[in-house]
Amino acid sequence: MLVIEDHTLFAESLELVLQLEGYAVERMAVPPQRVPAQALVSKALRARASIVLLDLSLGGFGDSTALIRPLAAAGAHVVVVTASTNRAQWGECLYLGARTVLSKGGPLSGILSTVRRITNGFPVLPVAEREAMIDLWREARAEHAAQHERLNLLTHREAVVLGELMFGKTVSDIARESVVSEATVRTQVKAILAKLGVSSQLAAVGLANQAGWRAPQTRLLGTA
Template sequence: MTQPLARGNVRVLIIEDHALFAESLELALSLEGYNVRRCAPPSSGVSPGAMLSAAVRAKPRIALLDLDLGQYGDGTRMITPLVTAGVQVVVVTASSDRPRWGECLRLGARKVLAKTEPLNEILATVRRINQGFPVIDREERDRLVQLWHDQHQARRLMFDRLSLLTPRECEVLGQLMRGYTVREIASMSVVSEATVRTQVKSVLAKLEVSSQLAAVGMAHNLGWQPPLSTAS
């Protein structure tokens, strides 16, 4: 166990785009005696990299990191650079996506806390980190990381299925995603409806789904877009 620092020597950096929540954290931690700083997400024209650089330059011992940082996007990408810089990262998020929590732990975060947790839970976590105590059970950590792993594997499998589509099938799926009917796709492509229906059936078979809605939902969930060369 490491020797705890006096709280006044423990710099805690808050990386949070919700001003009211950040102010509440800052006040509570300051009253506990910690050296607290806030790192707001970048405004328009400021690169996300500049935000990360500012966070590292602040040399915090502990960072309380939100995952959804407005214009910055996904705070997950900050975890590894901060950990590499020697920062103890605690994710405090409104997301209830447990596989996402597991990814944060896999990347080096010490713990993930929901914003719905009592403020005292966040303070207790900061206190335990400063004292050198563990802040999450190994079983819980392993369970969350496994959830991420399972989801990651499932997504890879779905991308593998999408890769089986021919350029024309990619085009048809893209048109379905944009809300076109089989009749409209046939008209735009100057082919028969029967031809398009055959193409749609092939798409469903390769994706191993039973309906156009499921195929479209799968593609949207993965953030898939048809290749530019086939998009119309």
């Protein structure tokens, strides 16, 4: 059994519970900074664990989804244990090969029960529930792609203006700092809303944030 978890107290509690049940458990140290995913995968594979309990968010390393597919392909039963409640994100983990996803908010006995079922060759997640979560992920991925398509319609200047709105700037602020009229900025904002298919500046900012979009590095370049 291999535990990949950056929260020491949780990892130690999990390790103790599993050891008391007679499982041989190894806990893998997680680097405090981002390193290539392959480095962690190689380290995990050297443990030759049949079951890997993987935290979805590994501190400074970040999102651990890149570890799921190679570990599963190597024959490990990957069980993701996470504080995230995003079911679409859970669906992605299942799509990549995780056997199941468990909430850290649940009792440790739930994790232990899952480990027992895997050890004994029993299913750990109903097929219908698994497919439903994967469908949620697919829908979220499609919406994410659609958001980026709309954001890509923006001209450079419109992208700059949207970036300023995301920084909390008002139309007046943008006009003054760009040395253009408020009417010009309002026209640009109207174009942004039309292209993004939203009805307010707040909705435009929300869409950009949800898509993980970043404004151009150059800000307030006038009306070009």
